[in-house]
Amino acid sequence: MARGRNKWLSVTAALLSASLVYGLYMLQRQQLVEQETVAVLAPNRFVDAGEQLSASDLAWVRMPADAFSRDMMTDLEAAAGKETAIPLGRGEAIRDWKLNEHQLQPLSGQSTFQIPKDYVRSVSNGIRAGDRVLLYASGEGDESRRLFTQPVVVASVKSSANVEVDGLEQSHLLSMAENNKDGMYTARRDANAMIEYINLNLSEEQWLAIDRLCKGGAVKLVVAYSSHAAGRFGSESQYGGEEAERP
Incomplete structure (x- = not known):
């Protein structure tokens, strides 16, 4: 009986050790992904030209750091409330030149x-x-x-x-x-x-x-x-x- 108990303890310890190693691997992988990518704003739907963006229209997406451009929007407050100068596709990184700042022109409709x-x-x-x-x-x-x-x-x-x-x-x-x-x-x-x-x-x-x-x-x-x-x-x-x- 003692031998069987030791066997189960060994199996349990091995499983816990494997779970810990896997957890550390996933954590390191996530940290590596975050270091190599940048969070930018993108529409969560197709947005036609002349529409006004609201916070509910926007989502964060991660992209490779070497593909990041300084004109990509990373400030939610700066993007929400502006109107689109050209159509934006779902999931497309928003660039500041695609948005109108002051909205003196009437929106679509x-x-x-x-x-x-x-x-x-x-x-x-x-x-x-x-x-x-x-x-x-x-x-x-x-x-x-x-x-x-x-x-x-x-x-x-x-x-x-x-x-x-x-x-x-x-x-x-x-x-x-x-x-x-x-x-x-x-x-x-x-x-x-x-x-x-x-x-x-x-x-x-x-x-x-x-x-x-x-x-x-x-x-x-x-x-x-x-x-x-x-x-x-x-x-x-x-x-x-x-x-x-x-x-």
């Missing part, structure tokens, strides 16, 4: 609409081209309410002389392109004129909803700037979906 002056009750003076804004309906006898769940993009803001409203010393769009938050703040505080006309990138359904609501004159729009809807410097919640987990 959108058009740029100038909002009639008599549709507007007020416009925040801090709004500039490229911002995302919130739209509220305000009218006598009706409770004020927010119109759309998601913010909309401002294509341009014009003065009465049809000149783009911008900072006197520092261009808002130039500061945005340079990722200069201090310059963007200064441009918002120092404007060359009052906003008279605002152009928004809207879907047809959004424009028709605004037109039906405001053409009678009883209800008007309040256009509000919010830092939580201000593109790449805003909160991640604007992009929607779950954040992709880095491998």
